[in-house]
Amino acid sequence: MAYVITDRCAGVRDGACREVCPKDCIHDAGAQFVIDPEECIDCGACVVACPVGAIAHEDDLVGAEGVFAQVNRAFFGR
Template sequence: MTYVIAEPCIDVMDKACIEECPVDCIYEGRRMLYIHPDECVDCGACEPVCPVEAIFYEDDLPAEWAHYVTVNADFFDDLGSPGGAAKTGPVDKDHSHVARHGAG
């Protein structure tokens, strides 16, 4: 199990969660942030600081956002496990679901 960032983060990216994450597992895409499922240690430090309540423990995701487990995991298909978002920096892409979110 891991923490997951869901739809409320799209186009917000407050980044308070990044500052709280002790293992640097929250990565920045173009339109939202993503938690690396293999790097997350399930500490929960990120969840209470999210101003839009977009972070959920995987088992607590609302049903309408359940697919964000896959969205977060699939974001790392090309990146692998870089071992820290700070050294990676912003990633110039999003998961296809996020990229097309809100598109007419």
């Protein structure tokens, strides 16, 4: 997986990330958006577009944010 959406997205769900994603790999999971780890091409366009800084590379997740890599994978059954 390249990028992960954290809980900073919950309640905001601006959608700008979805608009710029060239692979349409960002999906609505109800409370927040999630990134399909198999479809993401690691371009980073969504990171720049997110108004709340909710998207980070999996390798850059700190502390409790690490759980969101699992949340994103689990949504897609991976």
